[in-house]
Amino acid sequence: MKTSDLPFSVSFKLRTTSPYSFALTVHKPAGWSLLTPYEVFEDDTLWTAARFSSGEMHGLKITSSGKVNDASVICELFSQERPNTNETERLRQIVAWMLSAQENIRPFYALAERDSLVKALVHDLFGMRRTKRLDIFPQLILAVTLQMAPIERSDQMMTLLIEQYGEKVTFDGKEIMYWPSPEKIAKVSVTELKERCKLGYRAPFLKGIAEDVRMEFPTFRELEAMSAESAKARLMELKGIGDYSADIASPHPGFALDVWSARIFNLLLFGKEPKSPRALIPRLKKIAEKRWGEWRGYVFTYVLNDIPNLARRFKLNLEEL
DNA sequence: GCGTCCAGGTCTACC
DNA sequence: GGTAGACCTGGACGC
Numbered sequence: 001m002k003t004s005d006l007p008f009s010v011s012f013k014l015r016t017t018s019p020y021s022f023a024l025t026v027h028k029p030a031g032w033s034l035l036t037p038y039e040v041f042e043d044d045t046l047w048t049a050a051r052f053s054s055g056e057m058h059g060l061k062i063t064s065s066g067k068v069n070d071a072s073v074i075c076e077l078f079s080q081e082r083p084n085t086n087e088t089e090r091l092r093q094i095v096a097w098m099l100s101a102q103e104n105i106r107p108f109y110a111l112a113e114r115d116s117l118v119k120a121l122v123h124d125l126f127g128m129r130r131t132k133r134l135d136i137f138p139q140l141i142l143a144v145t146l147q148m149a150p151i152e153r154s155d156q157m158m159t160l161l162i163e164q165y166g167e168k169v170t171f172d173g174k175e176i177m178y179w180p181s182p183e184k185i186a187k188v189s190v191t192e193l194k195e196r197c198k199l200g201y202r203a204p205f206l207k208g209i210a211e212d213v214r215m216e217f218p219t220f221r222e223l224e225a226m227s228a229e230s231a232k233a234r235l236m237e238l239k240g241i242g243d244y245s246a247d248i249a250s251p252h253p254g255f256a257l258d259v260w261s262a263r264i265f266n267l268l269l270f271g272k273e274p275k276s277p278r279a280l281i282p283r284l285k286k287i288a289e290k291r292w293g294e295w296r297g298y299v300f301t302y303v304l305n306d307i308p309n310l311a312r313r314f315k316l317n318l319e320e321l
Numbered sequence: 322g323c324g325t326c327c328a329g330g331t332c333t334a335c336c
Numbered sequence: 337g338g339t340a341g342a343c344c345t346g347g348a349c350g351c
Contacts, residue, residue, distance in 0.1 A: 143330095144330095146329060146330085147329080147330045147331070148327095148328060148329075148330050148331080149328065149329070149330095150328060150329065151329070153328085153329095154329080201331090202331095205331085205332095239331090239332080240330090240331070240332085241331085242330060242331050242332085243330085243331090244329090244330060244331090245330075245331085257329095258329040258330075259328080259329055259330090260328095260329035261329070262329090263329095277329095278330090321329095
């Protein structure tokens with residue numbers, strides 16, 4: 001595994017719009033990581049890694065000051081070269097965008113006044129934000145490995161991919177492993193991906209995606225600048241990326257329902273388990289769009305991170321799904 | 322132990 | 337355009 005030491009660092013402070021819960025945003029209750037499964041969260045501080053432009057790796061040490069209604073994020077960014085003033089400002093803006101520090105989520109919270117589910121979610125996870133990432137490839141790996149597999153199996157595939165082909169950065173006394181680059185996966189044979197990462201039929205999909213992404217493919221920010229429909233259509237041009245995976249990888253707020261989450265939403269909305277959850281997915285997506293509009297992505301993220309509380313509050317067996 | 326079934330999608334061939 | 341069947345792997349289940 002390639003290892004990079006990151007001796008230089010710059011620090012900056014980010015102001016946030018209220019409410020902003022740093023801990024809930026960077027360390028989600030359901031266990032989803034901000035940027036890599038190998039990041040470290042201790043004493044309200046996160047050490048993680050990121051691949052920004054040109055494939056360059058950075059280390060991030062992030063913490064916060066203030067309360068949910070008046071929070072600032074304090075970031076120390078580590079790199080191999082000392083960044084100049086312009087580069088520091090560019091990186092500062094990327095981190096602020098990534099952490100949704102300036103996003104106005106008041107309209108989402110306003111939904112709580114007339115929607116009992118949103119009211120419960122806002123109460124339980126006050127100030128939590130959806131986050132973004134600059135490099136699209138890890139998001140596509142996530143989408144592909146989530147297909148047709150229980151979460152333990154998906155974890156196995158993702159862990160093997162990072163351990164076999166990922167990169168490691170060392171900074172501030174920490175070692176953080178990060179996702180492989182598309183350039184790296186494009187060079188690996190399908191047979192090797194199958195054998196070493198247990199990807200099965202997903203191996204040719206992932207190799208093809210890596211080849212496409214490293215050649216000519218929009219960046220995450222370019223996809224964000226497109227309309228939601230155009231971005232999704234572009235993602236679905238990648239072989240192995242269908243409707244569900246495109247919703248996961250797209251920067252636009254989608255409603256990435258799979259069989260498991262369809263069962264959860266059907267229980268939450270109608271109080272019963274669906275007989276055929278897969279067939280119900282298109283209908284549930286339409287309901288979500290009508291009921292929560294552009295905030296349906298937030299509802300999705302909040303629900304998946306609030307299952308124990310929702311199960312207790314609405315007396316549903318959500319945790320057994 | 323061993324065989325069978327099937328899962329937190331997608332593609333393709335066939336109608 | 338709609339839909340059944342195949343696809344890796346590994347855990348659950350029945351015997």
